[in-house]
Amino acid sequence: MKTAGITFGVLFYLKTQKTTIQGSAPICARVTVNGKRTEISVKRSVKPAEWDERKGMAKGNRKEITELNIFLNQFKAKIINTYQQMLLNDAAIDGPAIRDRVMGTDNTTPTLMALIEYHNEQQMHKLAPGTMKNYHTTQRYVKTFLREKLYRNDIALSQLKYKFILDFERYLFNYVPKDHQKPLNNNGIMKHIERLRKMINMAVKLDWLAKDPFASFKKHFDKVERHSLNVKELALLVDKEFTIERLRHVRDMFLYSCYTGLSYIELAELTTDKIITGIDGGLWISTSRAKTDTCVCVPLLPQAIELMEKYRDDARALNNGTVFPVISNQRMNGYLKEIADLCGITKTLTFHIARHTFATTVTLSNGVPIESVSKMLGHTSIRTTQIYAKVVEQKLSEDMRNLEQRMSASVS
Secondary structure (H helix, E strand, O other): EEEOOOEEEEEEEEEEOOOOOOOOOEEEEEEOOEEEEEEEEEEEEHHHHHHOOOOEEEOOOOOHHHHHHHHHHHHHHHEEEHHHHHHHOOOOOOOHHHHHHHHHOOOOOHHHHHHHHHHHHHHHOOHHHHHHHHHHHHHHHHHHEEEEEEEEOOHHHHHHEEEEHHHHHHHHHEEEEOOOOOOOOOOHHHHHHHHHHHHHHHHHOOOOOOOOOOOOOOOOOOOOOOOOHHHHHHHHHHOOOOOOOOHHHHHHHHHHHHOOOOOOHHHHHOOHEEEEEEEOOOEEEEEEOOOOOEEEEEOOHHHHHHHHHHOOOOHHHHHHHHOOOOHHHHHHHHHHHHHHHOOOOOOOOOHHHHHHHHHHHHHHHHHOOOOHHHHHHHOOOHHHHHHOOOOHHHHHHHHHEEEEEEEHHOOO
C-alpha cells in the first residue's frame, strides 16, 4: 500500500526460532513503513506444520484453525485502520507508533513539531523577541519542508536521521520564495540549521530522542565583510544639513549609535532613567543587551550628549518616555538609504552599521582596548568583538610606526 509518499504493508509470519517444547511457534505481525520493519506480537501460536508461509495464515479445517485465522484477519484490519486513522489525523507515522497504538501502549510518541512548539514555549520568556521571531521562521520552513517533500504535517522524532538534515538543507538551498523575499543565502540556511539543531539537542536532553541526528553534520558559514563608516564618511554624515525633519531625526539617531554602540532595539528602548552619573562623574548609559541580557555600561562622548540634548523637549520622545522619537527599524533603514545618497556615501547604510562604526572607527581606531570595547558592546565573548570590530588599516599603520619609533629609540 502506498499513500502520499508513504509505503505501508502488513504480513504475518511464524517465529520458528521461538518454538516451545510443546512444538508451537509464536505468530508475529510485521508492519513495514517506508521500508522499515516493526514486529508486533500477536499473542497467538501454532505448530509450524499448520502454518502457510506464503499466505501468512494458519492452514487446516479444524475449528481452532478457523478461529485463529478469523482473529488474524481482525488483527490485520486493526493495524490497517490504525494506519489510516493516523493518516487522517496527520499524525507522525512509523512502525513503532502504529505498534504502540495497536497494543494500547501509545504514550503520545514525541514528534518534531511538538518539540518545536515545546521549545518555543519554554524559550519565549528567555529569548529576545527578535530571536524568537527567527525561531518561528525556522518553524515555518520545517512545516513547508514536511508538507512539500515528505507529504506529511509531522514526523516522529525517532524517524529523524542524518539524511533528514541533508534533505532539509537541500530544500532550503532550492527554496524559491513565493512573495517578495530574497532567496536564502548560505549563512541564512546555516542559521536555520543551527536553530533546528538547538531544538534537537533539547529533545536529546529530555530523553525524547535516543541519538542526535546532527552528530555527523558540519555547518559552514561564509565569511562576511563587516561594513562600517570610515572617518571621512562619518564626517560627511555629521556635517550634512538636512531640511527634511524625518531624515534629520534618523541621521541623529544613527550618529548616536555610532558614538555609543547601541543596537536599534537598545536605542528604541533607551529611556532617561538609563542615563546615569558614572563613576567618573560623567553621564553613562546603563542598560542591558536585549539579545543576551548582558549588562552594558557606556560612558557618553560629548557628541552623544549633544545629540540627546537636541531631543530633550521632543513631544514624541516625551510621549513614548524615550530619549529619541524612534520609528520602526524597517523605516529607519529605508530613510538611511536616502541619507547615504544625499551625503554621497556609496555604502548601503543600515542601522547596524552604526554599531560596527562605534567598534572600529570610533573606539578601536582611537586606541580603546578591545576588552573595553567588548564590555561596551555587551558581548559575552571577546571573540565576538573580534568579528565585529575590524581594526582599520590606518590604525594598523599607526601601531607599526609607533613600534618602529620604540625600536629605533631602544637601538640608539
